[in-house]
Amino acid sequence: MIYPWQTAQWQQFKQQLNQQRLPHAILMSGVEGLGQFALAEHMVAAVLCENFTEHHCGQCHSCQLLAAGTHPEHSVIKPEEVGKQIKIEQIRELKQKQTLTSTLSTWKTVIIEPADSMNISAYNSLLKLLEEPQDNTLLILISSHANKLPITILSRCQNYVLQAPLEEQALAWLKEQGQYEENELKQLLALSSQAPLSVLAMFDSGGVDYLEQIDQDFKAMLTGEINPVVRAKDWQNFDLELVFNYLQILIKSSVIKQLEHDNKRIWTTYDCIINTIKLLSSSHNLNKVLLIEQFMVSVMDSKTDKTRSFNSLF
Numbered sequence: 001m002i003y004p005w006q007t008a009q010w011q012q013f014k015q016q017l018n019q020q021r022l023p024h025a026i027l028m029s030g031v032e033g034l035g036q037f038a039l040a041e042h043m044v045a046a047v048l049c050e051n052f053t054e055h056h057c058g059q060c061h062s063c064q065l066l067a068a069g070t071h072p073e074h075s076v077i078k079p080e081e082v083g084k085q086i087k088i089e090q091i092r093e094l095k096q097k098q099t100l101t102s103t104l105s106t107w108k109t110v111i112i113e114p115a116d117s118m119n120i121s122a123y124n125s126l127l128k129l130l131e132e133p134q135d136n137t138l139l140i141l142i143s144s145h146a147n148k149l150p151i152t153i154l155s156r157c158q159n160y161v162l163q164a165p166l167e168e169q170a171l172a173w174l175k176e177q178g179q180y181e182e183n184e185l186k187q188l189l190a191l192s193s194q195a196p197l198s199v200l201a202m203f204d205s206g207g208v209d210y211l212e213q214i215d216q217d218f219k220a221m222l223t224g225e226i227n228p229v230v231r232a233k234d235w236q237n238f239d240l241e242l243v244f245n246y247l248q249i250l251i252k253s254s255v256i257k258q259l260e261h262d263n264k265r266i267w268t269t270y271d272c273i274i275n276t277i278k279l280l281s282s283s284h285n286l287n288k289v290l291l292i293e294q295f296m297v298s299v300m301d302s303k304t305d306k307t308r309s310f311n312s313l314f
C-alpha cells in the first residue's frame, strides 16, 4: 500500500527497479507512524511479482504466496516480543537462508523492523550480510531512530527518508478515515510529529479522552487543587513523553486561562516541563512516580514563586 505522502519514494524505487539498479540495502528512516512497513511490503511485492508493471499484479503465484505470508524467498525480521531486541540467532538464521538457492523467485527479499533494535553482535552479523551481498537480494531496514545504527551499517544502505505530510494533506487523509473533528486532529498531529498513522493509533487507544484528563489535572495544578501523591500514581501509566509534549503545546498556545496575565509563571512552568522532558529522555531507570510528583509540586509552587530545584532528586 502506498500512502499519499510516500509517492516520491515509491517513484524513486520504481525507477531504480525498472533501470535494474536497485541497491542491495535500503534504510527507510523517518518518524514513526508514516506507514514505513506498508511501503516496504509494497516494494518487496514489486520485486517478487512475475508480471510487475506499475504495481505488483496481485494474481501471480508469487503475489499470492506473499499475500498469504508464505513466500519462501521473503523474510521479515522483528523482535520475538514487543519492545525486545532482535536476537543474533534471528540474524544468523537469516544469513543461512540467504545462502540457499532460490526455489521460486530470482529475488530474495528481507524486511527488518525496527533495525535499530539489536545488540552489537547482531549488528556485526548483519554487517557481514551487507558486506557480501548476493545478486538479486534486497534488504529493507526500517528505523525511526537511524542515529542509533552503527555507521558501518548506515554506510552500506541507501537512505530513503520518509517525510511527514504537510498539515493540509494529513488532515485531508485523516478525514477520509473517519469522522474526526478538525481541531482535535490538529492537536494530535502536532503531538505526533505530523504522522497520520500515529494519530489514528491514538484514537484507537482512546488518546483523546486521556488528554482531557491531563488538561484537567494541569489546571488543578495551577490552582493548587491537586494531590500530587495520588495523581502521580495515575500518571505513571500514561505515555509520559506524549504527556509532556502535550503540556508544552498547551503552554505555547496559551489555552490555559490561569496563565494568561502572568508571564513570569508561564516561563517558570515552561521550564518545569522542559526539565521533565530532558530527564525523561536522558535517564533509563527513572522513578516515574517521583518525577511526576516533583513536577506537580513545582508547578503548584510556581504560583508563590518558590519553585524547587528539579535536579535535586536525581
Ligand SMILES: [Zn+2]
Residues within 6 Å of the ligand: 048, 049, 050, 051, 052, 056, 057, 058, 059, 060, 061, 062, 063
Ligand atoms: Zn504478481
